Amino acid sequence: MIKKLIISSLLVISSYADSCWTTNEVADIAQDSWDETVFSIKDSVTCEPIGNAYVKVGPFNLKTDVYGQVSIPNPPEDMDKNGVPVQFKKSGYITANEKVMVFAGSYWSNLFLMSKALPIDSARFVLSWDNKPQDLDLHLKTNNYHISYRKIKNIAHTVKLDRDARKGYGPETITVDKLNKNDTYKVIVHRYSRSGTLNSKVKVRVYLNNELDNMITLRETTARCIQVATINNNSIEYAIKELSDSECR
Numbered sequence: 221m222i223k224k225l226i227i228s229s230l231l232v233i234s235s236y237a238d239s240c241w242t243t244n245e246v247a248d249i250a251q252d253s254w255d256e257t258v259f260s261i262k263d264s265v266t267c268e269p270i271g272n273a274y275v276k277v278g279p280f281n282l283k284t285d286v287y288g289q290v291s292i293p294n295p296p297e298d299m300d301k302n303g304v305p306v307q308f309k310k311s312g313y314i315t316a317n318e319k320v321m322v323f324a325g326s327y328w329s330n331l332f333l334m335s336k337a338l339p340i341d342s343a344r345f346v347l348s349w350d351n352k353p354q355d356l357d358l359h360l361k362t363n364n365y366h367i368s369y370r371k372i373k374n375i376a377h378t379v380k381l382d383r384d385a386r387k388g389y390g391p392e393t394i395t396v397d398k399l400n401k402n403d404t405y406k407v408i409v410h411r412y413s414r415s416g417t418l419n420s421k422v423k424v425r426v427y428l429n430n431e432l433d434n435m436i437t438l439r440e441t442t443a444r445c446i447q448v449a450t451i452n453n454n455s456i457e458y459a460i461k462e463l464s465d466s467e468c469r
Contacts, residue, residue, distance in 0.1 A: 238267070238383075238385060238386075238387070239385040239386075239387045239388055239389040239390060240262045240267040240331075240333070240385070240389060240390065240391060241260065241262075241331055241389045242387075243351060243387075243388070245260075246331070246351070246389070249289070249330065249331075250330070255293065255294055256291040256292060256293055256294060257291070257292050257294055257326065257327045257330050258289050258290070258291050258292075258330060259275060259277075259284075259289065259290050259291075259292055259327075259330050259331075259332060260287075260288055260289050260330065260331050260332065261273055261275070261284055261288045261289075261290075261308060261332045261333070261334060262288055262331075262332075262333055262334075263333070263334060263335075263336065264333040264334060264335045264344070264346045264382075264383075264391050264393050264425070265335070265336070265382045265383065265393055265395070267383070267391075268288075269284075269286070269287050269288025269289070270284060270288045270308075270310060270313070270334055271284055271285060271286040271287070271288055272284060272310065273288070273308055273309065273310040273313070273334070274307075274308070274309040274310065275290050275292075275306070275307070275308055275309075276305075276306065276307040276309075277292050277304060277305075277306050277320070278295070278304050278305070280292060280293065292327070294325055294326060294327070295322050295325060295326075295327065296325065302319070303319030303320060303321050303322070304319065304320050304321075304322060304327070305317065305318075305319055306318050306319065306320050306332075308332060308334055310334070312336060312337055313334045313335065313336055313337060314334065314335045314336070314337055314338070314427060314430060314431055314432055315431070315432070316332075316334055316335075316425075316432045317432065318332075318432075318435055329421075331348070331389065333346055333348055333390075333391055333425065335425070335427050335432075337430055338395075338427060338430050339397075339398075339430070340429055340430055341398050341399055342395065342396060342397055342398060342399070342430075343395070343396040343399055343405075343426070343427060343428050343451070344393065344394070344395045344396070344425075344426075344427040345358060345360065345393070345394045345395075345407050345424060345425070345426055345427075345449075346390075346391045346392075346393045346424065346425040346427070347390055347391055347392040347393070347409060347422070347423070347424050348389065348390035348391045348422075348423050348425070349388070349389065349390055349421050349422045349423070350388065350389065350419075350421035350422075351388035351389060352388065352413075352415075352416045353388075353411050353412075353413035353415065353416030353417070353418075354386070354387055354388050354413050354416075355385075355386045355387075355388075355412040355413045356385075356390070356392065356409060356410065356411055356412060356413070356418075356422065357369050357384070357392060357409070357410040357412050357468070358381075358392035358393070358394055358407075358408070358409060358410075358424075359371075359406075359407075359408040359409075359410055359468060360379065360394045360396070360405060360406070360407060360408070361405070361406040361408065361467075362400075362403040362404060362405050362406070363402075363403050363404055364403065365378075365379070367379055367380075367381055367394055368381065368410070368468075369381065369384045369392075370469075377397055377398075378396070378397055378398070379394065379395065379396045379397060380394070380395055380397075381393075381394050382394065382395055399451065401453070401454050403451075404450065404451070404452040405450065405451040405452070406447055406449075406450055407424065407426070407447065407448050407449040407450070407451075408445065408446065408447050408448070408463065408467065408468060409422065409424065409438065409445075409446045409448060410444060410445050410446075410468035411443075411444040411445075417440055417441060417442050418438045418439075418440070418441050418442075418443065418444075418446060419438065419439075419440045419441075420437055420438065420439065420440065422437070422438040423435055423436065423437050423438070424436040424438075424448050424449070426449060426456070426458075428456065433456070434449075434458055436448045436449065436458060436460070438460065439460070441462070443462040443463075444465055444468065445462070445463040445464065445465050445467050445468035446460060446461070446462055446463065447459075447460070447461045447462075447463055447467075448460055
């Protein structure tokens with residue numbers, strides 16, 4: 221799938237090295253109720269809980285509390301296995317429309333990320349996953365630079381690695397202040413952990429034109445270096461492609 225981009229002006233940011241959710245926090249959220257699922261929504265750069273956000277799940281219109289959490293009645297077991305539409309909305313943030321898969325009367329995902337509004341010519345890439353593999357890395361490669369935890373982490377007024385999570389869940393976040401129409405951008409996921417596999421819990425949210433342009437879900441693979449998107453000549457192509465490990469170094 222190829223989509224046209226608008227390319228034109230600027231943005232600002234800062235850098236962290238922790239997961240948004242600890243294992244204990246995830247366990248607490250999961251055990252809150254048998255009849256409901258607790259959704260937790262956090263900022264994809266600061267990891268601050270997003271309170272007073274509107275959450276629409278199927279027929280339910282709800283709002284997060286000060287901890288960025290909201291309780292959703294569990295879906296019936298016969299609910300559409302293709303996913304339940306979910307919308308997250310708050311002033312100052314990009315409205316996110318996603319689908320949450322349902323298995324055996326439970327929502328498959330309950331940890332979510334939102335991005336603050338961006339200038340129209342900026343881009344943001346947000347990698348999230350489960351507790352395993354413990355350490356995944358997000359890479360952005362262009363004609364002029366390679367951004368990752370071990371390469372150049374930021375170039376002033378151009379691009380920055382906002383977050384580097386090393387203990388599961390994520391996010392890893394990279395923000396491009398201003399897209400350059402003469403550059404080719406490759407968005408790459410690297411399984412830094414030696415053990416585990418990339419799977420359907422691994423997602424990359426792509427923000428372009430001040431909207432959530434796509435949420436890429438990976439398939440099960442033992443490959444360690446996967447390209448998920450390419451921006452080139454004012455357009456973006458979403459295609460999952462296995463790369464050699466050297467591309468992620």
